[in-house]
Amino acid sequence: MREYTSAQLEDAVARLYVDACLHLPEWVKERLYAFGNPYIIENFEKNGIIPLCQDTGMAVVYLEVGQDAHIEGSIPDAVNMGVRRAVKDGYLRSSIVADPIRRTNTGDNTPAFIYNELVPGDTVKVTVAPRGFGCENKARVSMLAPADGLEGVKAFVLETARLAVPDACPPVMIGVGIGGNFDRVAYMSKKAVLRPEPNPDPFYAALEEELFAQMTKFAIGVRINTAPTHIAGLPCAVSVGCHSLRTASEVLS
Amino acid sequence: MTHHITTPLTAEVVRTLKAGDEVRITGIIYTGRDAAHKRLYELLQAGEALPVDLRDQIIYYTGPAPAPPGYPIGSCGPTTSYRMDRYTPALLDLGMKGMIGKGRRSQAVIDSIVKNGAVYFSAEGGCGALLANYVKKREVLAFPDLGTEAIHRLEVEDFPVTVFCDCSGDIYSPYL
Numbered sequence: 001m002r003e004y005t006s007a008q009l010e011d012a013v014a015r016l017y018v019d020a021c022l023h024l025p026e027w028v029k030e031r032l033y034a035f036g037n038p039y040i041i042e043n044f045e046k047n048g049i050i051p052l053c054q055d056t057g058m059a060v061v062y063l064e065v066g067q068d069a070h071i072e073g074s075i076p077d078a079v080n081m082g083v084r085r086a087v088k089d090g091y092l093r094s095s096i097v098a099d100p101i102r103r104t105n106t107g108d109n110t111p112a113f114i115y116n117e118l119v120p121g122d123t124v125k126v127t128v129a130p131r132g133f134g135c136e137n138k139a140r141v142s143m144l145a146p147a148d149g150l151e152g153v154k155a156f157v158l159e160t161a162r163l164a165v166p167d168a169c170p171p172v173m174i175g176v177g178i179g180g181n182f183d184r185v186a187y188m189s190k191k192a193v194l195r196p197e198p199n200p201d202p203f204y205a206a207l208e209e210e211l212f213a214q215m216t217k218f219a220i221g222v223r224i225n226t227a228p229t230h231i232a233g234l235p236c237a238v239s240v241g242c243h244s245l246r247t248a249s250e251v252l253s
Numbered sequence: 254m255t256h257h258i259t260t261p262l263t264a265e266v267v268r269t270l271k272a273g274d275e276v277r278i279t280g281i282i283y284t285g286r287d288a289a290h291k292r293l294y295e296l297l298q299a300g301e302a303l304p305v306d307l308r309d310q311i312i313y314y315t316g317p318a319p320a321p322p323g324y325p326i327g328s329c330g331p332t333t334s335y336r337m338d339r340y341t342p343a344l345l346d347l348g349m350k351g352m353i354g355k356g357r358r359s360q361a362v363i364d365s366i367v368k369n370g371a372v373y374f375s376a377e378g379g380c381g382a383l384l385a386n387y388v389k390k391r392e393v394l395a396f397p398d399l400g401t402e403a404i405h406r407l408e409v410e411d412f413p414v415t416v417f418c419d420c421s422g423d424i425y426s427p428y429l
Contacts, residue, residue: 050324
């Protein structure tokens with residue numbers, strides 16, 4: 001069993017959240033240079049202290065926690081303390097309302113939305129992926145029927161992308177989830193947005209390229225995640241990532 | 254061609270702006286997004302006065318990030334416009350002449366733009382750091398309790414936008 005302190009987690013979240021809002025991953029920059037919109041290139045090349053986008057997002061935090069790792073103290077408290085510090089130190093926007101109907105801003109962008117994943121080993125990997133809602137609002141899930149098949153999936157992905165793009169911030173990264181169940185397919189599609197590598201299965205890697213070839217005017221890539229599913233279902237989800245595709249990770253030491 | 258215009262807008266200037274034209278805006282503009290629109294609309298419904306006179310003015314759909322020390326404003330790009338659609342015709346009927354946001358509008362908004370001789374601009378989405386350069390001054394004008402969603406008065410210089418919907422209802426977007 002390897003021990004970690006909640007202060008380590010808090011520090012990592014505070015650092016990663018600010019970093020993600022100021023600096024894009026190299027693979028995203030390469031794709032944006034290739035796309036060639038001069039405003040967007042100038043925006044991310046500024047490398048200043050002003051966040052790339054004013055919507056510094058809902059703080060989505062993915063924790064990959066080794067089964068032999070132990071973090072002392074409260075994990076949600078540590079993450080939320082980190083978010084609070086980042087919002088203050090990084091001049092990030094407070095965009096969270098405490099209640100969806102009564103809508104009072106919490107004032108410090110908490111709570112974070114934390115996803116825990118148990119993995120083998122004793123390491124803890126922290127990823128902060130701020131999600132703006134211009135893109136989040138354009139995501140869709142469809143519980144397709146098995147008879148809809150591959151053609152049904154392609155049609156749904158293309159339709160969702162075309163509906164999203166004029167209102168989102170193109171060029172976009174399209175994340176697709178196929179299979180699993182209603183909630184898992186949405187999660188898979190959102191994780192797919194953040195992945196530079198193609199799907200390891202050549203069948204799905206080819207599908208990513210085929211779909212992307214029809215989106216080159218408004219997208220910088222398509223990534224697909226899949227899971228086994230039920231004999232009665234073909235869940236499909238599409239998440240849209242804006243060109244300010246913000247994500248930062250580190251492994252706690 | 255690039256138009257250089259100043260606020261408040263006039264009917265003559267609005268008529269020269271065509272869908273797809275690039276425009277640089279100098280002068281005072283007002284911010285307002287979801288929560289501020291809801292409040293303005295509710296005041297109108299109740300027959301009460303608005304905290305800002307929108308005649309001939311431009312509303313910019315943005316919720317700025319906090320200003321770092323020494324900066325007039327933080328990141329301040331456009332938010333998606335369609336969420337304001339249900340409130341917009343009432344504000345255009347009051348004489349508001351322009352809006353800056355991103356993305357499509359409802360047919361009711363386009364009809365109201367034509368009826369009132371107004372214009373809808375789009376700013377480059379996701380470029381809040383860059384667009385902050387064109388804001389010289391900001392102050393909170395109304396609804397301070399709304400935080401980033403308060404109505405701010407911005408002084409802008411050569412703020413870059415494109416005409417998305419002109420006063421004859423013609424639309425331009427590179428992504429449609």
